[in-house]
Amino acid sequence: MRQKYLCLAACLLAAVMTASSTIQAQTGTIKIGILHSLSGTMAISETTLKDTVLMMIDEQNKKGGLLGRKLEAVVVDPASDWPLFAEKARELLEKDKVAVVFGCWTSVSRKSVLPVFEKDNGLLFYPVQYEGEESSKNVIYTGAAPNQQAIPAVDYLMKEVGVKRWVLEGTDYVYPRTTNKILEAYLKLKGVADADISINYTPFGHSDWQTRVAAIKRFGSAGKKTAVVSTINGDANVPFYKELGNQKISAEDIPVVAFSVGEEELSGLDTKPLVGHLAAWNYFQSVKTPANDAFIKQWKTYIKKPNRTTNDPMEAHYIGFNLWVKAVEKAKSTDVEKVLAALPGLETPNLTGGIAKLLPNHHITKPVYIGEVRADGQFNVVFKTPVVPGDAWSDYLPGSKDTEADWVTLKCGNYNKTTKKCSGQNYK
Amino acid sequence: MAALLCLVVSAAPVTAQPANEAFPAALAELPDAGFADKEAIVARLVETGHSSTAAVLTAMLEDRLYVRTSDHRVFITTSADDTQTSFSLIDPLTLKGAGASPAGELTKIDTNNRLRRVLRTTTARFALSNPDPGVRLSAVTDMLRSLDDATADLLRQRQPQEPDARVRREIETGLAMMALADANPTARLAAVQTLASRRSAEVRNRLGALLERSGDGAYAEPDAAVRQAANQAVQRIDFVRGLYSGVETVFFGLSLGSVLVLAAIGLAITFGVMGVINMAHGELMMLGAYTTYVVQTLMPNHLEWSIPVSIPAAFIVAGLAGVVLERTIIRFLYGRPLETLLATFGVSLVLQQLVRTVFTANNRAVAAPSWMSGTIQINEALAITYNRLYIVGFTLAVFTLLLAVLRRTRLGLQIRAVSQNRGMARAMGIRSARVDAMTFGLGAGIAGVAGVALSQLTNVGPNLGQAYIIDSFMVVVFGGVGNLWGTLIGGMSLGMINKLLEPYAGAVLGKIAVLVTLILFIQRRPRGLFPQTGRAAEGA
Numbered sequence: 001m002r003q004k005y006l007c008l009a010a011c012l013l014a015a016v017m018t019a020s021s022t023i024q025a026q027t028g029t030i031k032i033g034i035l036h037s038l039s040g041t042m043a044i045s046e047t048t049l050k051d052t053v054l055m056m057i058d059e060q061n062k063k064g065g066l067l068g069r070k071l072e073a074v075v076v077d078p079a080s081d082w083p084l085f086a087e088k089a090r091e092l093l094e095k096d097k098v099a100v101v102f103g104c105w106t107s108v109s110r111k112s113v114l115p116v117f118e119k120d121n122g123l124l125f126y127p128v129q130y131e132g133e134e135s136s137k138n139v140i141y142t143g144a145a146p147n148q149q150a151i152p153a154v155d156y157l158m159k160e161v162g163v164k165r166w167v168l169e170g171t172d173y174v175y176p177r178t179t180n181k182i183l184e185a186y187l188k189l190k191g192v193a194d195a196d197i198s199i200n201y202t203p204f205g206h207s208d209w210q211t212r213v214a215a216i217k218r219f220g221s222a223g224k225k226t227a228v229v230s231t232i233n234g235d236a237n238v239p240f241y242k243e244l245g246n247q248k249i250s251a252e253d254i255p256v257v258a259f260s261v262g263e264e265e266l267s268g269l270d271t272k273p274l275v276g277h278l279a280a281w282n283y284f285q286s287v288k289t290p291a292n293d294a295f296i297k298q299w300k301t302y303i304k305k306p307n308r309t310t311n312d313p314m315e316a317h318y319i320g321f322n323l324w325v326k327a328v329e330k331a332k333s334t335d336v337e338k339v340l341a342a343l344p345g346l347e348t349p350n351l352t353g354g355i356a357k358l359l360p361n362h363h364i365t366k367p368v369y370i371g372e373v374r375a376d377g378q379f380n381v382v383f384k385t386p387v388v389p390g391d392a393w394s395d396y397l398p399g400s401k402d403t404e405a406d407w408v409t410l411k412c413g414n415y416n417k418t419t420k421k422c423s424g425q426n427y428k
Numbered sequence: 429m430a431a432l433l434c435l436v437v438s439a440a441p442v443t444a445q446p447a448n449e450a451f452p453a454a455l456a457e458l459p460d461a462g463f464a465d466k467e468a469i470v471a472r473l474v475e476t477g478h479s480s481t482a483a484v485l486t487a488m489l490e491d492r493l494y495v496r497t498s499d500h501r502v503f504i505t506t507s508a509d510d511t512q513t514s515f516s517l518i519d520p521l522t523l524k525g526a527g528a529s530p531a532g533e534l535t536k537i538d539t540n541n542r543l544r545r546v547l548r549t550t551t552a553r554f555a556l557s558n559p560d561p562g563v564r565l566s567a568v569t570d571m572l573r574s575l576d577d578a579t580a581d582l583l584r585q586r587q588p589q590e591p592d593a594r595v596r597r598e599i600e601t602g603l604a605m606m607a608l609a610d611a612n613p614t615a616r617l618a619a620v621q622t623l624a625s626r627r628s629a630e631v632r633n634r635l636g637a638l639l640e641r642s643g644d645g646a647y648a649e650p651d652a653a654v655r656q657a658a659n660q661a662v663q664r665i666d667f668v669r670g671l672y673s674g675v676e677t678v679f680f681g682l683s684l685g686s687v688l689v690l691a692a693i694g695l696a697i698t699f700g701v702m703g704v705i706n707m708a709h710g711e712l713m714m715l716g717a718y719t720t721y722v723v724q725t726l727m728p729n730h731l732e733w734s735i736p737v738s739i740p741a742a743f744i745v746a747g748l749a750g751v752v753l754e755r756t757i758i759r760f761l762y763g764r765p766l767e768t769l770l771a772t773f774g775v776s777l778v779l780q781q782l783v784r785t786v787f788t789a790n791n792r793a794v795a796a797p798s799w800m801s802g803t804i805q806i807n808e809a810l811a812i813t814y815n816r817l818y819i820v821g822f823t824l825a826v827f828t829l830l831l832a833v834l835r836r837t838r839l840g841l842q843i844r845a846v847s848q849n850r851g852m853a854r855a856m857g858i859r860s861a862r863v864d865a866m867t868f869g870l871g872a873g874i875a876g877v878a879g880v881a882l883s884q885l886t887n888v889g890p891n892l893g894q895a896y897i898i899d900s901f902m903v904v905v906f907g908g909v910g911n912l913w914g915t916l917i918g919g920m921s922l923g924m925i926n927k928l929l930e931p932y933a934g935a936v937l938g939k940i941a942v943l944v945t946l947i948l949f950i951q952r953r954p955r956g957l958f959p960q961t962g963r964a965a966e967g968a
Contacts, residue, residue: 221629
């Protein structure tokens with residue numbers, strides 16, 4: 001008898017609790033985590049992305065929120081400190097219980113939070129172009145994989161500019177090293193001789209480029225058209241381009257194509273020595289489309305500074321946010337499992353007039369644009385491709401050629417096509 | 429095939445239409461053409477021989493060719509500055525003024541690198557008779573990059589009437605390079621002999637190409653005598669170019685050394701003379717760099733003068749910051765190096781965040797005045813960049829001035845007295861507290877001046893100081909604490925070692941090698957290159 005009452009009480013209690021939690025779910029807000037450095041060296045680039053997500057949340061709330069609930073941003077500052085990224089990610093997932101996180105810039109920070117997201121089954125939208133060789137169940141990569149940036153850029157130089165000799169110049173860390181490995185394999189596949197490829201790395205923040213630029217000049221004076229493919233990171237770019245200008249190497253002689261110099265970076269430097277040099281991105285502010293014009297206007301109004309620029313990772317967050325909203329609407333829930341199941345195959349327009357589709361490997365389709373730097377810090381598009389599907393595992397590296405990522409049918413981030421096995425760190 | 433097609437396309441209108449019709453016809457096609465089509469149109473414009481071809485192509489190269497939206501007509505504008513609201517227009521056919529048009533009405537006819545290169549070599553032909561020998565020289569140099577029969581003819585016509593010796597020499601080089609393909613072996617031999625005295629990479633490549641063998645083992649150059657001459661010439665050119673690249677490396681070492689000395693010299697005063705471990709030294713340099721930025725924004729129309737104005741301004745700003753820092757924090761911590769280190773480190777963070785709040789975290793653009801950009805072409809194989817040259821000179825000037833202040837002025841005498849024996853100096857009536865503040869201010873001011881120089885070389889951002897603080901301490905410790913000459917020699921040798929190693933070891937390994945060498949050196953000689961001697965040093 002007593003047992004029966006006890007059971008009844010427990011049942012009642014449970015019912016009340018579920019009821020209250022559902023009530024809360026309907027009335028409470030949906031929390032969105034923003035994991036971007038607001039101080040330290042990466043603050044320059046990442047603060048803009050934080051503002052972009054805040055703007056998107058604002059916009060969505062004006063439309064009445066999502067599933068009848070308002071969105072609420074939870075902003076944390078990992079301070080450009082890689083281990084702190086993991087700590088802050090855990091805080092967002094375990095303490096704040098956010099539905100989704102938009103964040104990270106450098107590959108190191110992404111690698112640092114990856115175990116946390118996989119353990120707590122979180123959802124991260126990563127907006128920056130990166131070296132590939134990764135596909136996690138819990139990460140959506142809205143930035144470019146190497147086949148959406150580096151390879152098309154090299155193709156452009158090879159076919160349109162007639163480049164025969166290559167300098168691969170990078171900062172010494174994981175993104176340039178992996179990208180250059182892929183590019184080297186690709187160039188050799190295209191019949192470029194060893195002697196016509198020169199690969200060099202310099203430390204972070206390298207500021208004395210005299211020797212390197214003189215070496216590039218020498219390398220480029222062998223009578224064949226030469227180009228530099230630059231994966232030089234952020235701050236080191238300014239002295240590099242200054243030195244190129246000072247040593248009278250113009251873009252007409254030796255063009256430099258960069259993968260990490262965008263509108264935001266150009267706004268902080270004297271663009272005179274850069275005019276004519278190239279950058280490869282999936283978005284440029286100067287692309288004229290109604291969607292882009294509206295986005296630029298919205299951004300300038302939101303940030304209240306008419307001279308602020310938009311850039312490629314901002315577009316990636318724009319796409320990522322819209323994809324997430326669509327997935328939540330489709331799943332009618334913010335539960336990570338349900339959203340992840342709803343995401344693949346979703347489509348949303350990008351800002352340059354194309355369609356971004358989320359692929360089963362958690363990458364998206366993007367067009368590739370090659371632009372020449374103009375004197376006003378914007379880009380003049382000289383080449384564009386139709387949308388290219390992002391490939392997580394490069395086809396030009398021996399180890400990753402046979403690997404495939406597919407979270408729909410195979411449910412695996414690194415499925416080996418020859419051994420037919422799924423293995424590795426990103427598999428859960 | 430494509431080239432042939434292009435020729436056919438370009439030749440057809442010429443035969444069909446007289447020049448004064450073909451020119452506007454080709455011009456009208458420009459706005460809607462792709463980059464490759466524009467190249468063909470440029471060739472057609474040249475073929476028409478119209479009198480305003482040169483003006484149109486030059487305008488296109490300089491981004492001054494626009495198309496008006498309302499009537500789809502092409503115009504040349506007087507200025508390439510696209511921030512202006514209204515452009516004054518020039519008619520491309522008559523080259524007479526054609527009124528003005530608001531910026532919104534006009535669309536620029538874009539060029540890309542490849543097209544600009546074509547335009548540059550094409551317009552060079554028209555510049556051959558320019559009265560300025562400098563323009564003629566660069567025109568000939570541009571033409572040498574893409575030599576063909578047409579350009580060679582132009583050079584040949586120009587040669588007898590060219591008054592300037594340097595231009596004549598370049599024309600001679602160009603004609604000799606063309607003559608390398610002559611059917612007559614004697615002409616080829618003469619060409620090789622002419623080219624043997626040149627130093628440029630282009631000549632070296634052309635001569636080197638003669639010595640190459642094709643797949644069946646036959647030389648590109650059939651005549652053995654010519655081959656031998658070419659071989660000798662290549663060896664000679666390689667030797668001279670190698671020599672000059674050595675000179676270049678030494679100059680790179682000197683210039684890196686100067687930057688190190690400049691960054692460290694303020695520290696040599698605060699750390700070397702006063703014994704204060706000032707972790708905020710880098711941030712004082714940063715203040716100097718930001719001062720340059722502020723000066724440039726305040727006088728946007730006098731960019732050439734911004735650097736001379738910035739130097740005293742940066743000295744005052746950073747110097748005052750230094751005096752405040754000394755008076756409010758450091759003077760309470762004398763004799764407690766660990767606490768000074770922590771306190772100044774804290775100050776450095778505060779200064780960084782202050783700059784982030786005032787100027788935002790973004791880097792600021794500091795422009796280089798025109799007298800500081802570009803190179804001096806010493807000869808075909810050696811060029812030295814102006815900004816580096818100025819910085820070497822500037823470092824030496826700052827060093828000499830500082831030495832003079834310490835040796836020849838009353839303040840210098842007092843500084844030396846206080847640093848050698850504080851008690852005795854005070855007994856002689858020197859107000860040691862005031863001297864401390866002045867010394868620290870002097871060191872800080874010089875750090876600010878170094879910041880002005882750094883603003884010309886690297887990013888002006890909140891992290892500027894951090895990049896140089898380690899190097900500065902390294903130089904001071906290596907040179908010998910308390911010895912200005914040690915700082916000079918130490919900085920220069922570190923720069924030199926770094927640059928000599930870099931071509932072989934790469935920048936990353938080179939830096940590590942320098943650090944390891946330095947640690948080993950300090951193990952052997954803890955007091956650095958030029959240790960201080962005497963009682964003061966022993967007491968410290």
